[in-house]
Amino acid sequence: MQREIVVLRYGHRHVRDYRVTSHCCLVARAFGANRIEVIGEEDREIAKTVQEMNERWGKGAEVEFFDDWKKRLSFYKQKGFAPVHLTMYGLPVQNVEAELAKIDKLLVIIGSQKVEREVYEKADYNVSITLQPHSEIAALAVFLDRLQKGAELGKKFGGAKIEIEPVSKGKKVRPIGQE
């Protein structure tokens, strides 16, 4: 199955959320999402950071900003995506991950501090990663790791200029396509 994953980051506030939204986007890209949409105040720096990473470290998801989450949700529902909202109030991931892994198109919604009640209602699944408050960045990473059963951990990104050679100490980065 060729799974398609779109990550929707709900509720970005300019400046204030810069670093947290950046982390969300970088995690979505690194863990193999196909696309990232951010709902909120546009921040070109974030889109640019991810774009530069795609140029250097290989082609992954790109980021685009939108105003209206309901329109994006409708758009993806019409395309056959199942909206999965990550929230501490939802059903434990370990109970639903096998079912979710069978779905080939997922819209993974991650919120910021305040999420409208309608998001819970319009999502096909509300899923929790632990039953404690923590971080949408962490929730996204653990969810994508469990959904893909770790297949994303060794993912190669096409068109990379450099790649890491894992080492037990220090750092090793090698250029690609230049012997």
Add this chain to the structure above:
Amino acid sequence: MQREIVVLRYGHRHVRDYRVTSHCCLVARAFGANRIEVIGEEDREIAKTVQEMNERWGKGAEVEFFDDWKKRLSFYKQKGFAPVHLTMYGLPVQNVEAELAKIDKLLVIIGSQKVEREVYEKADYNVSITLQPHSEIAALAVFLDRLQKGAELGKKFGGAKIEIEPVSKGKKVRPIGQE
């Protein structure tokens, strides 16, 4: 095996890193770490946030600030802890997690933007979560989830005043000890 996990957040800068370090601490707590140490400029707000969470949601790890990571590393090494540094340049988690799961005392080090070379050298293990740049918050969460094989996901925290009742839609929180 009663595993002991201490999370060491290396390099906190006051104000600038507030939210990211907060996320790190909340993740460490929610994913069952026993203790959190932050190296850098003291921020009482962060310690207080985690303390309040422990009072409300149940007793988990507490946060303390220190100046000198080398002293803390020595302290934990003497106590028999194995330092594990999470870094994109390290050995893939999927290759080392079985070995690491056998260790009963782990000092999990997560960095911020710049980490001194000595951290890589003094760590017993340098471990990567994907070979792409992303987030120390995500790396910590995925590492703790894999290390504990998901046992942390259903963890109950003692002395909680409230707890979540997982539901497929909406939010449900119940007080504890008041029938």
